[in-house]
Amino acid sequence: MHKARVVTVLTYHARSKHAPDRYAAGPGTRDWDAQPKAFRDWDDAQRSALPRDIVVSDISWGDLPAQRPALTLNPDNLGSLLRLCVGLTAWKEYGGARWSLRAHPSSGNLHPTETWLIAAGVAGMEDGLYHYHNLYHGLERRAWGGDPQAAGAWLGFSSIHWREAWKYGERAFRYCQLDMGHVLAAVSYAAALHGWKPRLLLQDSADIARALGIDRVEDFAGVEAEEAEVIVALHATDAALPTDWQRWAGKPGLLDNHPLYQWPVIEEVAHATRGAPPPATVPPVSIPARTEVIRAAQVILNRRSAQAFDGASVMPHSVFTRMLASLLPGESPVWNLWPNMPRVHPVLMVHRVEGIAPGLYVLPRTASAKESLQAAFREAFTWQPADAGLPLFQLIAAKAGKTARTLSCHQDIAERCAVTFMMVAEFAAPIAANPAAYRHLHWEAGMLGHVITLEAEAAGWRGTGIGCFFDDADHEVLGLQGDQFQVIYHYAVGMALDDARISTLPAYE
Ligand SMILES: Cc1cc2nc3c(=O)[nH]c(=O)nc-3n(C[C@H](O)[C@H](O)[C@H](O)COP(=O)(O)O)c2cc1C
Numbered sequence: 001m002h003k004a005r006v007v008t009v010l011t012y013h014a015r016s017k018h019a020p021d022r023y024a025a026g027p028g029t030r031d032w033d034a035q036p037k038a039f040r041d042w043d044d045a046q047r048s049a050l051p052r053d054i055v056v057s058d059i060s061w062g063d064l065p066a067q068r069p070a071l072t073l074n075p076d077n078l079g080s081l082l083r084l085c086v087g088l089t090a091w092k093e094y095g096g097a098r099w100s101l102r103a104h105p106s107s108g109n110l111h112p113t114e115t116w117l118i119a120a121g122v123a124g125m126e127d128g129l130y131h132y133h134n135l136y137h138g139l140e141r142r143a144w145g146g147d148p149q150a151a152g153a154w155l156g157f158s159s160i161h162w163r164e165a166w167k168y169g170e171r172a173f174r175y176c177q178l179d180m181g182h183v184l185a186a187v188s189y190a191a192a193l194h195g196w197k198p199r200l201l202l203q204d205s206a207d208i209a210r211a212l213g214i215d216r217v218e219d220f221a222g223v224e225a226e227e228a229e230v231i232v233a234l235h236a237t238d239a240a241l242p243t244d245w246q247r248w249a250g251k252p253g254l255l256d257n258h259p260l261y262q263w264p265v266i267e268e269v270a271h272a273t274r275g276a277p278p279p280a281t282v283p284p285v286s287i288p289a290r291t292e293v294i295r296a297a298q299v300i301l302n303r304r305s306a307q308a309f310d311g312a313s314v315m316p317h318s319v320f321t322r323m324l325a326s327l328l329p330g331e332s333p334v335w336n337l338w339p340n341m342p343r344v345h346p347v348l349m350v351h352r353v354e355g356i357a358p359g360l361y362v363l364p365r366t367a368s369a370k371e372s373l374q375a376a377f378r379e380a381f382t383w384q385p386a387d388a389g390l391p392l393f394q395l396i397a398a399k400a401g402k403t404a405r406t407l408s409c410h411q412d413i414a415e416r417c418a419v420t421f422m423m424v425a426e427f428a429a430p431i432a433a434n435p436a437a438y439r440h441l442h443w444e445a446g447m448l449g450h451v452i453t454l455e456a457e458a459a460g461w462r463g464t465g466i467g468c469f470f471d472d473a474d475h476e477v478l479g480l481q482g483d484q485f486q487v488i489y490h491y492a493v494g495m496a497l498d499d500a501r502i503s504t505l506p507a508y509e
Helices: 002-015 074-087 161-193 205-212 264-272 296-302 317-325 367-376 401-407 430-435 438-457 473-476
Strands: 047-051 086-092 097-102 112-121 128-133 136-143 152-159 229-233 245-248 344-350 359-362 393-397 419-427 462-466 485-492 504-506
Touching: 002 161, 002 430, 047 344, 074 112, 074 161, 074 296, 086 296, 112 161, 128 152, 152 205, 161 229, 161 264, 161 296, 161 485, 205 229, 245 296, 317 438, 344 401, 344 438, 367 419, 393 401, 401 473, 419 438, 419 473, 430 438, 438 462, 438 485, 473 485
Parallel strands: none
Antiparallel strands: 047 136, 086 097, 086 504, 112 128, 112 152, 128 136, 136 245, 152 229, 344 359, 344 419, 359 393, 419 485, 462 485
């Protein structure tokens, strides 16, 4: 059983690779007018608006690490938190088309992640399970009851694979998982601003599905299924998660009434990777003090993915090192929500950074990873220490812009940015030990991307996730053989060029 799950994961990973001469299986044609709905309505569920004010708007990005008293769990503060992690941040308009953006990026802006709130003993709220409706910034009441002894608030997350699979075919499961990582990182920052110390529950997928009611087959008959991902306790509470719902309401709306393709391999890999997140292995640490004066909420709400970079600006050395330092354990609130030994390590193609020669670099996030990466990478790599304060090593000096572009499915952003990242995951061993690690490695890569993006944004730069890359061509460049390590995400960071033709409208106001 366990072995079969491992095989399913490795087979899925191999067949969902892109190569220059063979992209992973996806739809041959796309009817853009038939895109699945971006927002799921729960028909016949009672809907209530959440307060829209950001209650922590005066905190600077530099003060983010400061310990602050936990705000009360109430609708004002929960509304503020939800806006800062999964809420809409803007509407965009161009040539008759209109689309919304959210606090976290998403592959193809398709947003497969659904958010749930479980409330118990929260002032001003009835206990129960609620679906968060991003479009209205409101809650839809899904279940009543729970445990009268429990006290706390939990966020639950599920993925609707079809939203991504519709466009990307078999590779879509990976994108759902990378998105989940971005969401978890977004929750970490938003919670830190409210003085909350979020924690992942070590619940198994089946328990999560039960707690969120997404295992209720009869409710989902004829509509797209939701896959359980994870539950986050918003503030340190030992109370057991209420799951004993007594009454249910609402039916999930259909997102796509004319699905053209089926990608059964996605449900197979989803099934094979069910499980609980890994238990904490690293004690929480306090994050070093910072000096940036820009408001943290402004950084979060203004975050955008660059659609084009200027191909010229040189990133200041201080911005570069600050960004890399935040990727190390204990240097961002994200790593307190994910208190595990790092298993994903950035390789950088540096194009334009002050004081750093163009070339290929690696930032092993643990000492043991440095050793194993050194043994696995090309022998010709020099491993020259490249920074006094960071575990950053130059592998080879080279102008890698064209290579970065080719490896990233020929996307210009990978060449015209200042740095292109490849996220190298410890792969075969964690998955052999626990196939659910396939999800967790993608979450970790998504979290790294999110930290890069927010750090860049705070300094006036911008990041963009790159889910489209040629897997084995990356491995060839690095000299990686077999699947001890696999690259699972790319990221670009640089000076963005804005498209003046696109107009921006407020999210809710
Ligand atoms: C997992 C993931 C993969 C992505 N892949 C690409 C990509 O290959 N190319 C690209 O231009 N943008 C990519 N993006 C950026 C999305 O297109 C962008 O997040 C989305 O359009 C929403 O815009 P926003 O980030 O400005 O809110 C990716 C984002 C994520 C999270």
